[in-house]
Amino acid sequence: MATQSGIIIEGPDKPYTIVNTIPRSSPGPKQALVKCLAVGINPVDPMQQHTGVLVKEWPAIIGSDYAGVVLEVGPDCTKLKPGDHVYGCPAVGQNKFTPFQETFLVEEDVAFKKSDNLSVEETATVGAGLLTAALCLLAGMDLKLSEDGTIAPEKDEWIVVLGGTGTVGQFAVQIAAVCGYKVLASGSPSRSGVAMDNGANMTFNSRATVDEQLAEIKEFTGGNFARIFDATTYGYEVMVKALETCSTATTKYLTSVDDWSPFDTPATIREYRAHTGQLCRHDEPIGAQVTKDAARLIPTLEAHLAAGTLEPVKYEVVDGVGWESVIRGIGALESGQATKKIVVRVQED
Ligand SMILES: NC(=O)c1ccc[n+]([C@@H]2O[C@H](COP(=O)([O-])OP(=O)(O)OC[C@H]3O[C@@H](n4cnc5c(N)ncnc54)[C@H](OP(=O)(O)O)[C@@H]3O)[C@@H](O)[C@H]2O)c1
CATH class of the missing domain: 3.90.180.10 (Medium-chain alcohol dehydrogenases, catalytic domain)
Structure with a gap:
């Protein structure tokens, strides 16, 4: 052999x-x-x-x-x-x-x-970063990316990305911006430029207290957001409180890269967790679903990477x-x- x-x-x-x-x-x-x-x-x-x-x-x-x-x-x-x-x-x-x-x-x-x-x-x-962000935003929060690699017209709605400075978070900021949303991203203060370079409109400090982060989210978005993605694993409390106390939306979404901690998400919020590590585990229900979703999303992501709308x-x-x-x-x-x-x-x- x-x-x-x-x-x-x-x-x-x-x-x-x-x-x-x-x-x-x-x-x-x-x-x-x-x-x-x-x-x-x-x-x-x-x-x-x-x-x-x-x-x-x-x-x-x-x-x-x-x-x-x-x-x-x-x-x-x-x-x-x-x-x-x-x-x-x-x-x-x-x-x-x-x-x-x-x-x-x-x-x-x-x-x-x-x-x-x-x-x-x-x-x-x-691979891992873009696919995880795509699963969370496209499969988990119903965002629509054009199939031909073009940028959607601007929408009058915010998305909040916690950790728009990490690998997964940067791809999430890019996808949200290409889908036409205004993006509010958090990060450590010295790295906020990373999120802006990827297309964020505004940033706030991910190391501030929960109340301070909620105040920033409320001020920047005016409550005009329905979706928050935590790309850090540190943001669950901020996500739930922001959706419950700041958002004016009727249908609300929370997604996270944390697929191991116990969550107790209120029934009024739709929850999705990334399970990229289950890719190609065809004999396990989550693995089969993630693999199917990835296979469906990848041609569209390839089109955007070829067009340079995702980088x-x-x-x-x-x-x-x-x-x-x-x-x-x-x-x-x-x-x-x-x-x-x-x-x-x-x-x-
Ligand atoms: N479940 C899944 O399928 C899946 C898939 C992929 C990744 N993940 C997990 O997702 C996380 C991010 O992955 P990545 O590749 O993007 O990692 P990364 O590039 O190292 O990014 C880490 C992010 O977390 C932020 N962060 C670090 N410490 C923090 C803290 N104390 N409070 C708030 N934010 C903090 C960083 O912010 P600053 O850089 O601004 O300091 C950065 O935005 C990792 O935990 C990874 O294991 C899960």
């Missing part, structure tokens, strides 16, 4: 180990075998190493944002062919599908095909090429040194 290099983790909190003994997979009918060229680092990567969250098998191979080139496709593939550049969020926790190895499998329905206007490194910033987020590339650099990239994220999305080049094209 052909083997390849990559990073394995033997169990929760065990170190990252570079090995040369990982079996190489063959694509199923609607799958492609992809050579990993670059990866983006996400908070879930160190979380998986420390706790094993979402890991389905040990030793685990992790990774949550990939950019690569197709080597081989299964007989029923219609979208992808060898030589195509692809990127996206993998089936997190399932070893054959995760990108911290030379090659891995993707399901073609949930892979993004790279357009010529994007570089490989840029696409490594997109990769700003990023920094770790020195070097290969698995040692990936491990350094995870360390940089954990230490809080990075101020932008971290991208690591893994192999030459």
Whole structure:
């Protein structure tokens, strides 16, 4: 059996180990075998190493944002062919599908095909963040993104994005703006420019007290909002109180990247939680729904990325090429040194 290099983790909190003994997979009918060229680092990567969250098998191979080139496709593939550049969020926790190895499998329905206007490194910033934001805003809050990559006419309505400065939050700000909404985003004061660069109209301080944040939301929106998205996991109380006490809408929506804390959302508010980590878990109800929603949304997102109405987020590339650099990239994220999305080049094209 052909083997390849990559990073394995033997169990929760065990170190990252570079090995040369990982079996190489063959694509199923609607799958492609992809050579990993670059990866983006996400908070879930160190979380998986420390706790094993979402890991389905040990030793685990992790990774949550990939950019690569197709080597081989299964007989029923219609979208992808060898030589195509692809990127996206993998089936997190399932070893054959995760990108911290030379090659891995993707399901073609949930892979993004790279357009010529994007570089490989840029696409490594997109998959998990954009898909999560899209699921929350489009599947979870009924926003409509044009199918042809155009920007919707401006609406006289606000959306509030808590954490419009993080990767998921920046994509959420972009999507909301492209859908025509006025966007009020929160962030730490030194990073508010990041949200503005992505299309926010106004920002407020995410580290202020709950009452101070509510006062800002009320003042900027005048109550003219029905939707709040928390892209930080710190914003549940602000979301509920803002919708209950500041919003004048009749139908209200709350969405969150926090899919693990107990929520007790009032019945008057529609709740949606991101479950991007369940992608391609076809035998689990949430996984099947997320995979179906992702497959439906990705062609529209590709059209907007090709048109430049949605853009990769700003990023920094770790020195070097290969698995040692990936491990350094995870360390940089954990230490809080990075101020932008971290991208690591893994192999030459
Ligand atoms: N459930 C899912 O399917 C799913 C999918 C993707 C991500 N996630 C989770 O979503 C979160 C964001 O992911 P990401 O990739 O966007 O991470 P990120 O780029 O590191 O962004 C983190 C965001 O959280 C904000 N933040 C950090 N500490 C805060 C605090 N004490 N109070 C308020 N805001 C705070 C940051 O604000 P500043 O930068 O302005 O300080 C930033 O906006 C992570 O927890 C991740 O694990 C969940």
